[in-house]
Amino acid sequence: MPYRIDTEMSDSYQIIGHNRIDIAETTSTNTLLSQMDQLAPLPDGTVLFAGHQTAGKGQFAKSWFSEPNTNILCSILLKPADFPVQSLFDVNIAITLGIFAVLDQHFPGCVKIKWSNDILVHEKKIAGILIENQIGSQKLSRSVVGIGLNVNQIHFPENLHQATSIRMLTQQEAALSYWQHATLKSINYFYVRMLQGFSPIDKKIYISHLIGLHEWRQWRIADGAFTGMITGVDAQGRLMMKGLDQSLHLWNPGEITII
Numbered sequence: 162m163p164y165r166i167d168t169e170m171s172d173s174y175q176i177i178g179h180n181r182i183d184i185a186e187t188t189s190t191n192t193l194l195s196q197m198d199q200l201a202p203l204p205d206g207t208v209l210f211a212g213h214q215t216a217g218k219g220q221f222a223k224s225w226f227s228e229p230n231t232n233i234l235c236s237i238l239l240k241p242a243d244f245p246v247q248s249l250f251d252v253n254i255a256i257t258l259g260i261f262a263v264l265d266q267h268f269p270g271c272v273k274i275k276w277s278n279d280i281l282v283h284e285k286k287i288a289g290i291l292i293e294n295q296i297g298s299q300k301l302s303r304s305v306v307g308i309g310l311n312v313n314q315i316h317f318p319e320n321l322h323q324a325t326s327i328r329m330l331t332q333q334e335a336a337l338s339y340w341q342h343a344t345l346k347s348i349n350y351f352y353v354r355m356l357q358g359f360s361p362i363d364k365k366i367y368i369s370h371l372i373g374l375h376e377w378r379q380w381r382i383a384d385g386a387f388t389g390m391i392t393g394v395d396a397q398g399r400l401m402m403k404g405l406d407q408s409l410h411l412w413n414p415g416e417i418t419i420i
């Protein structure tokens with residue numbers, strides 16, 4: 162039975178979105194926020210929302226497409242003080258759980274985390290995360306976390322037929338501003354928990370919601386297909402799997418994807 166999360170119990174102070182910038186259009190919010198921070202340093206938790214991106218970036222050098230003024234397209238600047246590179250995957254956990262939790266409140270039991278950067282509802286992708294880190298002296302200097310969350314888009318390109326949105330799930334147009342606010346609040350809750358130091362329970366919550374946990378599934382790897390069962394995620398964020406012959410495997414992001 163997966164652990165449930167109640168972000169309403171949080172009275173934590175607001176870091177994420179305390180400084181908020183809204184623009185109509187840019188190439189990529191990740192690129193722009195990073196440039197803005199280089200020109201004049203911005204505070205931890207600054208969020209940049211765009212109505213439209215002309216060159217949205219996805220993971221592994223892919224593109225991210227979204228209809229204009231329809232979905233959440235934002236980037237969050239994180240500057241946790243004195244944050245060791247060994248804990249980098251905690252940033253991924255905080256952001257992923259934040260998005261997971263807000264969706265789980267509306268679609269309980271239907272939301273899954275697809276390691277390492279996607280959120281699915283009914284096994285269809287609703288959100289993707291692109292984390293771009295800058296490291297200096299074994300510490301995280303800053304992280305730019307891009308989030309694309311499908312809110313009101315109902316038509317997706319042919320190659321994204323496994324996509325869904327809030328509107329597709331509810332059959333109703335959703336208030337973009339509500340989802341922006343609720344998502345930031347939820348991410349803030351987990352970011353504050355991360356700054357205080359995640360407990361083993363937080364990591365168990367993350368793992369308990371992974372798609373493919375303790376299930377035999379077919380995976381795609383570089384040289385073909387692989388049947389494996391997720392057993393966990395290690396401290397570096399590598400996916401831990403067991404093969405049919407009981408062999409143990411550790412995968413880095415990009416090396417394996419569920420079929």
Ligand code: BTN
Nearest residue numbers: 189217218219220289290307309
């Ligand atoms: C993925 O699933 O491949 C990650 C997608 C991340 C998309 C978001 S949209 C806002 C931010 N700006 C970008 O250029 N990309 C991220």
